[in-house]
Amino acid sequence: QKEVEQDPGPLSVPEGAIVSLNCTYSNSAFQYFMWYRQYSRKGPELLMYTYSSGNKEDGRFTAQVDKSSKYISLFIRDSQPSDSATYLCAMSVTALIFGKGTTLSVSS
């Protein structure tokens, strides 16, 4: 079983839709959970950062961690064409482990 699993998509939604992106993991020792956003031909940029379980909200973005299920989610409300990118989940105890990324396309 891979340490971090992420559906690669692609995921296509209309503008204004609610988007749900997810990752599962196997290592119960992970404590730090992140979402990175990567636009085409650019490096990833940190979008959301959470420690341990719970929710964190930042504008249209909500990160959710369920350590009992070993499952993390990123919700995007009122999605915009500018949200079109690849979203990478990442988690760590010490070294950072990345998911392979989900490609999202939001059409206007």
Added chain:
Amino acid sequence: DVKVTQSSRYLVKRTGEKVFLECVQDMDHENMFWYRQDPGLGLRLIYFSYDVKMKEKGDIPEGYSVSREKKERFSLILESASTNQTSMYLCASSSLKLNEKLFFGSGTQLSVL
């Protein structure tokens, strides 16, 4: 604004050439990393460094070496480039206290012919 700068956006090299990829960060970060990113394989860690003149192997160090002579600069070296090293190379840095928060450069797309 934080910045990680990679010297080249695109590089084309021939098989067997020695290739240098340079990365500079202006955030006084202790940690620096080199990843490669390939479709379907995601980000894979090549090497990282926690201090000047210090290096640690990542998951796929074969065929690569690194150099960190100054805190702000971390170089990736392909001793003898091969076609299977064609990839997007990403440099990243983080502070010692918040080493989970990586700041990435824009990447170097390397093609080895």
